[in-house]
Amino acid sequence: MPLPFLTADRVFDEAADDTALPFADRDRWRRPYRPGPWRVGAAALVLLLASYVLFAAVIIAVAGPLGSAAVCFGIALAVIACALRLLRMGVWVSSQGLRHISFLTTRTVPWAQVRSVRTVQQPVRWLGLPRTVQGQALVLTRHGRAPQDVPPLLTTHNADFLERPEAFDRAADAVEVWADEHRPG
Known part of the structure; x- marks a missing residue:
């Protein structure tokens, strides 16, 4: 099973210097950086917890009432969904705009509304x-909004870039290039 989010840094590193955006299909939403080790480690621990809950659901199904097993199975599915959402968090770009995915919300800003993206x-x-x-x-400034209204897109101390300043610089540069090439005017 291909995992495209693991190859984002490699694609940017192997790209020629004359192409800032090495992707042929710019209409697909993609994260221009890999998830950091803190984010992947937390998701792995959450999935480990889900495996224990699934194992408990099997034991309860064999030894006890099926209703209790169904509840444990539902809890395990919710924990798995949380781990997947944790891995999807971050900044995603496409030719349509910029998408900031947090744990509970997703905000999409079309490039026409973006005034600047800067570090x-x-x-x-x-x-x-x-x-x-x-x-x-990395902050986003939108037309008609104060800069304080929008939280930072990326920081050097979030789960993707903690203790990885060069990865933050590459990711911030990639998002800024997407903004520069797709923003009108």
Whole structure:
């Protein structure tokens, strides 16, 4: 089974210098970077928890009432769905616009509404927790909105880029290039 999100960095590294966007099909939504080790590790732990819950559902189905097994099976499916959503979180781009996927919400901004996408120094959340540290953030400025209305798209201290500053720079540059090439005017 191909896992296209694992090859994003390699595709950008192997691309020729004259092509900033090495993808032939620009209408597909794609993440221009790989998920970070913190995000993948957390999803793996959540999937491990799901396997224990599924095992418990099988034991309950064999030894107990089927209603309780169905509840355990439903909980396992919800945990698996959470792990998959955790892996999908991040910034996705296509020729239609920019999509920011968080755990509970998805915001899509057409390129026509994007004024700028730039990297700034600012206090950022450490792994999404309330604690803030000084770092870099990729921020989106939309037409008709104040910059404070939109949370940062990427930060140097989120689950994808913690302790990987060069990966953050590559991802921020890739999103900025998509914005520059698809934004009207």
